[in-house]
Structure formats: C-alpha cells, structure tokens
Amino acid sequence: MSPSFYHVIHVFSMAALVGYSFYAFALPAPETKKRVMMVTGIASLAMLIAGFGLISKMGYSFSAGWIWVKVACWIGLSMLPGMAYRRRERAGLFIVIALVLVLIAIAMVYFKPF
Ligand code: HEM
Structure with a gap:
C-alpha cells in the first residue's frame, strides 16, 4: 500500500480520536461512554498502525527520537477519553492537555528535532 494510504488513515484516525475525545470532555454522560x-x-489503534506503516514506507528509523515523542503523545491522548468519564470535573484540564499533546505530535512531524 502507498504511503498516501497510511497518511490518510493516520490523519483521519487522529481527527476521529480528537473529535470523540472532545465530545466526551463536553458531555461525559454514562449512556455515551x-x-x-x-x-x-478503534481510532487510536488505527492511528498507531498507520504511524508504524508510515515509518516503514517512508524509510524512517524506529530509533528516531521524534517518533517516540509522538508515541508518548499518542499514549496520553488515548488515555484521555476514559479519564473524561471518571474525572468529569477535570474536563477543562483534559482539553488543554489534549491540545498540547496534538501540538507536540504535529510539531515533531515538521521539525523532527532529534
Ligand atoms: C497524538 C498523536 C499523533 C498526532 C496528533 C499525529 C499527527 C500527525 C500528522 C498531522 C502527520 C502529518 C501527516 C501528513 O503530512 O500527511 C503525521 C505524520 C506522521 N506520523 Fe503521526 N501523529 C501522532 C502519533 C503518531 C505515532 C504514535 C506514530 C508512530 C507510531 C506516528 C508516526 C508518524 C509518521 C512516521 C508520520 C510521517 C512523517 C512525515 O511525513 O515525514 N504518529 N502525524
């Protein structure tokens, strides 16, 4: 499969993960959980698989530091929806954390500082 395929899956899954996370932050009702x-x-898993697909298709090294920073951001972002239902009063903080993690993960793609 072409790198473009993995790019589309990666970015689309990111949109789905972030979109549904913000939905949970805004309305953590038990019936939506x-x-x-x-x-x-599903979005989180697809994003990770597509990310690893991109690493191999685009010839990046798995030992590159920027990739592991992205993996750390991915772990944090993937934990937030569950936390939104357990700690409803922390929604404002979770929104800030989600935005910062997305910013760092995107910056890693374009700056690749290490
Ligand atoms: C919070 C988590 C993440 C966000 C917000 C994110 C976001 C993005 C975005 C916006 C792009 C650019 C796509 C494009 O230019 O078409 C990208 C590319 C990429 N991502 Fe992620 N990503 C995340 C996690 C991951 C993870 C966990 C991995 C590895 C397993 C990964 C590996 C990659 C690779 C290899 C690229 C291609 C870089 C390039 O085109 O030079 N990402 N990511």
Missing part, C-alpha cells in the same frame, strides 16, 4: 470508548479505541 460505550460508543465513545469503542470509537476512540
């Missing part, structure tokens, strides 16, 4: 956890779980 199952669906949100399912969608964010």
